[in-house]
Amino acid sequence: MRGIATRDEERTGKPHPRSFNFKTSRSWEEYRSTRPNVYVLILISKGHNRVSATFSPFRRPGFLQIYRSSFSSQNSEDAVLKESPAVENKLGTGSGNGGDGENWTTSILLFCLWAALMYYVFMLTPNQTPSRDMYFLEKLLNLRGNDGFKMNEVLVSLWYIMGLWPLVYSMLLLPSGRSSRSKIPVWPFLVLSCFGGAYALLPYFVLWRPPPPPVEEAELGRWPLNFLESKLTAGILIAAGLGIIISAGLANGDVWTEFYQYFRESKFIHVTCLDFTLLSTFAPFWVYNDMTARKWLDKGSWILPLALIPFLGPALYLVLRPPVSAVPVSLTSTTTTTTKQKT
Numbered sequence: 001m002r003g004i005a006t007r008d009e010e011r012t013g014k015p016h017p018r019s020f021n022f023k024t025s026r027s028w029e030e031y032r033s034t035r036p037n038v039y040v041l042i043l044i045s046k047g048h049n050r051v052s053a054t055f056s057p058f059r060r061p062g063f064l065q066i067y068r069s070s071f072s073s074q075n076s077e078d079a080v081l082k083e084s085p086a087v088e089n090k091l092g093t094g095s096g097n098g099g100d101g102e103n104w105t106t107s108i109l110l111f112c113l114w115a116a117l118m119y120y121v122f123m124l125t126p127n128q129t130p131s132r133d134m135y136f137l138e139k140l141l142n143l144r145g146n147d148g149f150k151m152n153e154v155l156v157s158l159w160y161i162m163g164l165w166p167l168v169y170s171m172l173l174l175p176s177g178r179s180s181r182s183k184i185p186v187w188p189f190l191v192l193s194c195f196g197g198a199y200a201l202l203p204y205f206v207l208w209r210p211p212p213p214p215v216e217e218a219e220l221g222r223w224p225l226n227f228l229e230s231k232l233t234a235g236i237l238i239a240a241g242l243g244i245i246i247s248a249g250l251a252n253g254d255v256w257t258e259f260y261q262y263f264r265e266s267k268f269i270h271v272t273c274l275d276f277t278l279l280s281t282f283a284p285f286w287v288y289n290d291m292t293a294r295k296w297l298d299k300g301s302w303i304l305p306l307a308l309i310p311f312l313g314p315a316l317y318l319v320l321r322p323p324v325s326a327v328p329v330s331l332t333s334t335t336t337t338t339t340k341q342k343t
Contacts, residue, residue: 107206114202121199121274125267133268154259157248158272161311164241165279166193168311169201171228171237171318172286175219176293181209198278205282212293220325229323238315245312280310287317296322 138144139151140159170190178186184207192200219225227233262269284307291297291304303320307313 103209110202110206114199114206117199117202117274117278121271125270126265127267128265130267133266136266137268152259152262153251153255154248155262155269157244157251158269158276160244161241162197162272162276163194164237164244165197165276165311166190167233167237168283168314168318169193169279169286170224171234172283172290172314174228175215175225175324176212176290177208177286178212179204179208180211180213182207184208197272197275198282199275201282202278210289215324217325225324231319234315234318238312238319241311241315276310283311283314284308287314290321291317294322294324 135144136151136155139149140156173186173190184204186204189201189204215225220229259269263273264270284304287307288297288304291300300317300320303313303317307317
């Protein structure tokens, strides 16, 4: 059966140059290879042995609209709209949509940074007190009882604040920091960051390819987004972080001098301090990315300088940012998108 029957073909009796056979599709493939920007509006008439098509170069790229015409059907929902991956979603497009060259250049630089850090951590960091490092770790994990030794207050505060950083990054990367083009999930890296901090997150930064995938409205009511988007979670986070930082700030000079000596001698404390610095350095970018995805850059740009403040800046943004459900963008459901494209 012929795929297309046009008026010229009926009048002349000769195949139209744009006609194609559905079985082989040779002419169609040849035509599409030479005219990639032409789109087809296919009209299928029930009860007839032919299919007519209209070629239009003026329709929006990435969409194929198929309409079925029926004389006997009572179904009014015959219009089907197939959406391309580039359609706008609930979160917008993020801030890192540069060209492939820029993405790969950034990825290579980040990989080199991660490799250099790994070399420094394993080969160059001071390691003068390995037995004391193990003792400190056991004390911080409450694996040792009260033996009369008082832990350094600054070290204890650093340990607790490092336990809050994975939650900050989870709230910044889910959902606006997810990667759609590379199909790499973010949650394994967030889980590993609970143990490895920035050293575990950097490989994801290398593989990250924006924009984020669409977020369904039903997903916002499920774990973990309902927890990460909660203002209560953000409020508890900044309150806990503020208390920990104040506790470290109230320590006297002798405590800070002792902590600095630990930093120069201990691999454990040296690597932890470097981890805190890395997390504080990358956090402002992810604040900017999340702010752009939520279309809050115009109103919330004053927060960006505050995001440079370690931990407290990003935590303050998490308290003040608008929820994803408040973003004035169309939903990603099929019905809403179809209505939008029809109009």
